[in-house]
Every structure is written in structure tokens, then in C-alpha cells.
Amino acid sequence: MPKAKKMDKSMDMGGMFWLHALSFLLVIVGGLNWGLVGIANINLVHWIFGAWPMVEQIIYVLVGLGAVYLIFTHKNDCKSCSMMMK
Numbered sequence: 001m002p003k004a005k006k007m008d009k010s011m012d013m014g015g016m017f018w019l020h021a022l023s024f025l026l027v028i029v030g031g032l033n034w035g036l037v038g039i040a041n042i043n044l045v046h047w048i049f050g051a052w053p054m055v056e057q058i059i060y061v062l063v064g065l066g067a068v069y070l071i072f073t074h075k076n077d078c079k080s081c082s083m084m085m086k
Contacts, residue, residue, distance in 0.1 A: 029063060032044075033063075
């Protein structure tokens, strides 16, 4: 009989893992976009989706929501932070 893989607590929550991964990806996209705006005045989100202002606005809102989610859940999801807090 095959042994079940041991999963960390973030995987045990099923959908919460995907929410965390999506939020992390959105924050990375937002951070890279702001870095390019600051360094070279290039807004990739606007460059790619500028023809669809509603889509561009939705992307900005999703990046913001991802950041808010990570603010409240980061300590529990991050192994380094949870070890420091003990």
C-alpha cells in the first residue's frame, strides 16, 4: 500500500493554498510593475491592458486585495516568520 505524502499545514487547507499562491503571484506582479514605473516610467499593466481600462482596473484591485490578504495571513504561512515569532 503506498504511503500518503505528508503535507504542510498550508496544503491541508485546500483552497487556501491556492488563494495564498495567487495572492503571492499578484503581489510579485504589482511589485515588479511599480519597480519598472519608478526606474523607467514603464507601466506594464497599462502597456498590456491599456486598451481595456476596466480590465486594467480589475488587475490593480486584485493586486491590492492580494496584498491585503498576505498582510493578514503571512505570519501563519511563512515558515521563517512563524519560527521567529516562537
